[in-house]
Amino acid sequence: MPDATERRRNTAPWWGLLFALGAIGCNVAFFVSPPLQGALPWLSVLFGVLALAFLATGLRRAFGRAHVYRGKVLSVVLTVIALFPLGLTAFAFVKARELPSSTAAPQVGQRIPDFTLSDTSGKPVSLDQLLAAAPSASTSQSQASAPKAVLLIFYRGYW
């Protein structure tokens, strides 16, 4: 049996787990709405790739260079544990980007047609009304003069 204290500690799987947790942690960061929110999906990919690299290195060292590195069991355990946040990160990334193409949607410079939809009290409100001087039908403060523009925010829904 080789003397265990002479073999080096295998820290790579720990780094792998850390980056795997960092990758899934990026998804939590979205809720905090940081200024660089647009970069977060790619940061999660970077962390995921780094995690996989470290985990692979840890396994390679523990099994391929067992005379130099310790941690056969630990590297396997940590890799299996890390696969859960990594899997979740990959799943979240794919799901969040499954969006239909918007090439047919109104483009800058295009005129959009009028519409009439119900507000939260069920009262019909048209785009013309929103662009006019009268205050909006909802609970907002009255805006005496006509707005320069309306900002239409289409959102997925409340659930």
Added chain:
Amino acid sequence: MEKRLAEFQVAGVRPVAISVDAPEVSRDLAHKAGYTFPILSDPDTAVTRRYHLLHTGGGPDGHDIARPAEFLVDSSKIVRWSNFTEDVRVRARADEMLAAAKQLR
């Protein structure tokens, strides 16, 4: 959005949110989040489809919803700015929308 509402009003822009949710659901959202700007309902997805924003089966129980999109529309109903996120986790930022609003002179 609600926090920066005053800035939008100063810039002469009226924010309006639209989803396929029924008015009661939107009312609940407005109440819980404290939103005071109008929230409109498009339950039969007519307007969502007219603007080519339909996300078939995108809702939590497989119902059709709108994909996220923002449009700055002037008084002639011309689109002056738009934003289509590629990732539902990345929201349009008030700063970007305000900057676009301020460019409308």
